[in-house]
Amino acid sequence: METKPKVNPVLASRVGHYAEAAPTPALREHFLCVWKHVIPDDHAGSITVVPDGCVDLLWSDRLVVVGPDITAANPDLASGATVLGMRFRPGAAAPWLGLPMTEIVGSQIDMLDIWGEKARDFTGRLQDARGMREQAGLLQQLLGRMAVSVEAPCRDGALMFELLQNDAGSEGEVVSRLTRRLNVSERTLRRRSHHLFGYGPKTLDRILRFQRFQALARQGGQAGLADMAYATGYADQAHLSREIQSLSGMTARAFVRQLAA
Numbered sequence: 001m002e003t004k005p006k007v008n009p010v011l012a013s014r015v016g017h018y019a020e021a022a023p024t025p026a027l028r029e030h031f032l033c034v035w036k037h038v039i040p041d042d043h044a045g046s047i048t049v050v051p052d053g054c055v056d057l058l059w060s061d062r063l064v065v066v067g068p069d070i071t072a073a074n075p076d077l078a079s080g081a082t083v084l085g086m087r088f089r090p091g092a093a094a095p096w097l098g099l100p101m102t103e104i105v106g107s108q109i110d111m112l113d114i115w116g117e118k119a120r121d122f123t124g125r126l127q128d129a130r131g132m133r134e135q136a137g138l139l140q141q142l143l144g145r146m147a148v149s150v151e152a153p154c155r156d157g158a159l160m161f162e163l164l165q166n167d168a169g170s171e172g173e174v175v176s177r178l179t180r181r182l183n184v185s186e187r188t189l190r191r192r193s194h195h196l197f198g199y200g201p202k203t204l205d206r207i208l209r210f211q212r213f214q215a216l217a218r219q220g221g222q223a224g225l226a227d228m229a230y231a232t233g234y235a236d237q238a239h240l241s242r243e244i245q246s247l248s249g250m251t252a253r254a255f256v257r258q259l260a261a
Helices: 093-097 117-128 131-147 155-165 174-182 186-197 201-218 225-231 237-248 252-260
Strands: 017-021 031-038 056-059 063-066 082-088 108-110
Touching: 031 131, 056 131, 063 117, 082 131, 117 131, 155 174, 155 186, 155 201, 174 186, 174 201, 186 201, 201 225, 201 237, 201 252, 225 237, 237 252
Parallel strands: none
Antiparallel strands: 017 031, 031 082, 056 063, 056 082, 063 108
């Protein structure tokens, strides 16, 4: 039986053109950015999207929400496709979706199943818009009208994300650090983290440590894996290499090479 050749994973940032912009003023309390990803006509196969602790609304031919990931996602995107996205601020998606993030971890859900008729109206109007630029403006306009009746993002979620995002220390005392800074019990911390991010604070810390490493690796330079592991809070190079394999599905060498390219 003929076997298909193995295809090496390719990071989403290495495929096509990706660009971000600030959302409209009416949405800045709830969304980090609006983004566009254009897939080249000669692309075939899946791309690799590593966890970042965020939730996105996506529009291509339908409106979907992509929940927080714990491991890499590998969506198949059609050649020449253009994807429009709205990235929620950390912890801000739950009030918009009306459900805890634990229900959509690692999933892509059609917004018809969450918003019903409102999603159907969005879809019809976006399909009638001419081109991605007009669709981006219309989507933000429609979301802006909703924003006036959506609860403000939970302050604890944003603070939890910020503290872990900027903490280059070891993973030893994540929970105790956060309970002190937020002045809450461990039980409350875990409950809020699961509701806002889909998983507990230790998993969020793990994902944001991985994001810190990626930011450093993209800078290139002469730093080796051992130095980058130390600088971004890993126990050692072996720990970092295991995390790269677990969270991206790639070897450390292949992952760093793609980031720095």
